[in-house]
Structures are given as structure tokens and as C-alpha cells.
Amino acid sequence: MMSEKKFGDKALDHIIHEMVDTVTNSKDEIFQIGEESRNEFEKLDKELKETKREVCSLIDVGDKLEQKVRFSRMRLSEVSKQFQKYSEDEIRKVYEQTHGLQMDLSMKREKEKQLRNRRDDLERRLRNLDETIGRAEALGGKISVVLNYLTEDFKHVTDALEDAKEKQQFGLQIIEAQEEERRRLSREIHDGPAQMLANVMLRSDLVDRIYRERGVEEAMKEMRSVRTMVRSALYEVRRIIYDLRPMALDDLGIIPTLKKYLATVEDYNDLEISFTLFGEERRFESKFEVALFRLIQEAVQNAVKHASASLIQVKTELQPSSAMIIVKDDGKGFDPKSKKDKSFGLVGMRERVDMLDGELTIDSSPGEGTIVTIHIPINS
Incomplete structure (x- = not known):
């Protein structure tokens, strides 16, 4: 019995340490992102200052050239009016000088325009980096709070589980749930935000090329497309x-x-989702509220992702001692028998309902939509 107790303590301690290490590593990665953003910010800020100096210098040179061009034009006009007084070489020399000054001025103004655009682009990138640094700092602070909770509150978990066998089972359940959640999160992040952000990186490089080759208007169109992708990635992160x-x-x-x-x-x-509540709105014990929410969430997600539904109806009836949930969609439906062994979502729903001594029925057939009915007894 003592060896089982020690094994349970070690298993639970290992899980707690692993969770703390994971959160700590996440905090370090966010800190690294913040540091890299700061370094990039300093580099771009230095480049921006140099660009501004070059713009000011070009403006000054351009203004002086403009004065010379005006003077040369006046000289050319004078020579043209009194061409009898000047030789052909003198006239050609004045003309070539005026033309050369105009070309030089045009090149200076074009370079000034390019530097102004570069300056504006650097300022936009600096603003974005500043926002990224702020978000990284805020997220790092939140993770620090979570880390404190983990290191402080989990110290009491081992004391609360006195029986060695219960500790062992509890540890195994945590490991299974943790690994399953990691797999799910890994799939969702890989298929969603990770691919979107990778695409954003490629498209951001494309923006610079389009700007150089096709101009500002085409580059702005590409930027709007990139902005839409970033917004989608942000939604996916928030959804996760x-x-x-x-x-x-x-x-x-x-x-x-x-x-x-x-x-x-x-x-x-x-799509359209209607929600109807029967009975009086009230609070339940946390485990029942979490279970009801997860069951409805899973049923709705199945209708959205797999059934291609355009209308979903969610009806909830709350009684003092029970809760009834009906989720109905007009999607393509399926054969519950053939899907039973393959659908992890439905298996998870059945397991959750069984844990609460409830009942789950699924009425569906191909082309006829799906009706999910759940009955959960609520203990006071």
C-alpha cells in the first residue's frame, strides 16, 4: 500500500512539474518573440531616422537644383530671343546645360519620392511592431499569473488525494486528457493559425515585390488580402x-x-442558428454547466463542419432536477450506425453523457438532417 502511495505521489508530481515546465517554456517563447520584435524595432527605427535624413538632404538639393533650372531656363530664353548675338556652340551649350539640370532635378525628385514611400512604410511597420511588443508583454504577464497559480495551488492536490490508488488513477486520467488535448490543439493550430500565419509571411514578402514591380495600388490590394488573412488567424486563435x-x-x-x-x-x-429556452434560467453546479455547454458545442460544431447545415435549432429545457437539450440541423445527415465507431466527437459526447447518468439519442439519415437529443439528470 505504501509503494502504491509513493507511485501515485511521484506520478502526480511528475504531471504537475510537466505542466509547470510547459507553461514556463511558453512564457520563455513569448519573451523571445518580444525580444526579437524589440531588436527589429530598433533596427527599423535606426533605418527610419537615416531615411528621414536622406529625405531632408534630397529636398534641400532639389530646391537648389530648382533655382538653377529656373535661372538656366531664363538664360536659354534670353539666348533664344537674341540668337543672332550668340554662336551655335554657345546656344547648344546653354541648351545642354538646361536639359542636364532638368534631368538631374527629375532624378532627385523621383529618388525623394521613393524615400518618402520607404519612410511611410517603415513608420507603418514600426507601429505594427510596437503593437506586437505590447501584446507579447501583456500575454507574458498573464502567463506569469497562470504559472503562479500552477506552482501554488497544485501543491495542495497531493494532500487532497490521500488514497494511493485514487492518486494513481487520477494521474493516468490527467495524462490521457492532457495528451488528447495536446493532440487536438496541435491539429487545430497546425491546420488553422499556423498555416494562415505561414501564408501571411509569404504574402508579406510578395507585397514588397509587387510594390517594386507594379506600384502602390497593386501593393495595397495585396496588403488588404493579407489583412483579411491575419483577421481570420486571429479569429481562429480566439476560438481555440x-x-x-x-x-x-x-x-x-x-x-x-x-x-x-x-x-x-x-x-x-x-448560417442561421436559433436558440429557445424552456423553463426558468438559473445556475447549476459547475460540472453540469460545463457538461451542458460542451455537449451543445460538440453538436453544433458537428452540424457546421460535417453536415454543411444552413439552419441549426438549439432548444434547452431546464427543470429543477433535469435538463433536456435538442440540437436539430437541416444538413446532409448520416447513418449513425456506420459513423458510430469512427466519430470521436460522438464517442466523446456519449462518454460525457454516461458519466452524468444521462441519455443521448441521435436521429439521422442521409439527406434528412440530424436531431441530437440529450437528457441529463441534475442532482441538487
Whole structure:
């Protein structure tokens, strides 16, 4: 019994240390991003100052050249009017001098224009880098708070689990849940934000090339496309964070959180989602609210991703001792029997419902849409 207890303590301690190390590494990576952004900021700031000096110098040279051009034009006009007084060589020399000054002035003005555009581009990039540095610092601070919670609060977990066997089972469950969550997050980040950001990097290099080859207007079109991609990546990151744990669930309860979640899904996926509540809105124990939210979330995501639905109806009935959920869509449907062994989402829903002694039924057939019905008993 003592050896089992020691094994459970070690397994749990290992899990806690692994979680702390993961968060610490994330904090270090964010710090590194901030440092690299600062270095890039200093480099661009130095280049911007040099560019501004060159612009001022070119303006001064251009102004002086303009005076010379005006004087040379006046001289050319005078010679042209009284060409009898001057030889052919003198007239040609005045003309060539005037033409040369005009060409020189035109080149200086064109270079000044290019430097002005470069200056404006550097200023925009500096503003973006400054925003990135600020976000990195804010996120680093938040991770520091999370790290403090992990290192302080998890110290009490081992004391709370006195039985060795329970500790061992608890540790194994944490490992399984942690690894599964890592796989899911890895897939979502790889398929979503990671690919989008990689594409943004390629497109940002393309912007510079388009600017040089096709001009400002075409470059701005490409920039607008890149901005749309960044906005999509940001939405995906926020969605992943929201999927991990919606903070509104603890603060506001299940119903307001559901309304906000469904409205977000509706706006982003350009479909219609209706929500109907039967019974009185009230709060439940946290595990029931989390379970209800996750079940509805999984059913709605299945309808959006796999059923290609255009209309989703979510109905929730709250009673003092039970909760009933119905999620209906007009999508392409499927055969529940053939999908049963392959759909991890449905398996997860069944396991979650079974843990709460509830019932889950799925009514669907190809081309006829899907109706998911869930009944959960609520213990006081």
C-alpha cells in the first residue's frame, strides 16, 4: 500500500512539474518573440531616422537644383530671343546645360519620392511592431499569473488525494486528457493559425515585390488580402482559446454563455442558428454547466463542419432536477450506425453523457438532417 502511495505521489508530481515546465517554456517563447520584435524595432527605427535624413538632404538639393533650372531656363530664353548675338556652340551649350539640370532635378525628385514611400512604410511597420511588443508583454504577464497559480495551488492536490490508488488513477486520467488535448490543439493550430500565419509571411514578402514591380495600388490590394488573412488567424486563435474554457461560463452561467457562443458561430459561418429556452434560467453546479455547454458545442460544431447545415435549432429545457437539450440541423445527415465507431466527437459526447447518468439519442439519415437529443439528470 505504501509503494502504491509513493507511485501515485511521484506520478502526480511528475504531471504537475510537466505542466509547470510547459507553461514556463511558453512564457520563455513569448519573451523571445518580444525580444526579437524589440531588436527589429530598433533596427527599423535606426533605418527610419537615416531615411528621414536622406529625405531632408534630397529636398534641400532639389530646391537648389530648382533655382538653377529656373535661372538656366531664363538664360536659354534670353539666348533664344537674341540668337543672332550668340554662336551655335554657345546656344547648344546653354541648351545642354538646361536639359542636364532638368534631368538631374527629375532624378532627385523621383529618388525623394521613393524615400518618402520607404519612410511611410517603415513608420507603418514600426507601429505594427510596437503593437506586437505590447501584446507579447501583456500575454507574458498573464502567463506569469497562470504559472503562479500552477506552482501554488497544485501543491495542495497531493494532500487532497490521500488514497494511493485514487492518486494513481487520477494521474493516468490527467495524462490521457492532457495528451488528447495536446493532440487536438496541435491539429487545430497546425491546420488553422499556423498555416494562415505561414501564408501571411509569404504574402508579406510578395507585397514588397509587387510594390517594386507594379506600384502602390497593386501593393495595397495585396496588403488588404493579407489583412483579411491575419483577421481570420486571429479569429481562429480566439476560438481555440474559447474552446479551452469560456470564462463567461463561470461568471454568467450556461444560458448567457450559450447565447454568446451561438451568435459567434452564426456570424462567422454565415448560417442561421436559433436558440429557445424552456423553463426558468438559473445556475447549476459547475460540472453540469460545463457538461451542458460542451455537449451543445460538440453538436453544433458537428452540424457546421460535417453536415454543411444552413439552419441549426438549439432548444434547452431546464427543470429543477433535469435538463433536456435538442440540437436539430437541416444538413446532409448520416447513418449513425456506420459513423458510430469512427466519430470521436460522438464517442466523446456519449462518454460525457454516461458519466452524468444521462441519455443521448441521435436521429439521422442521409439527406434528412440530424436531431441530437440529450437528457441529463441534475442532482441538487
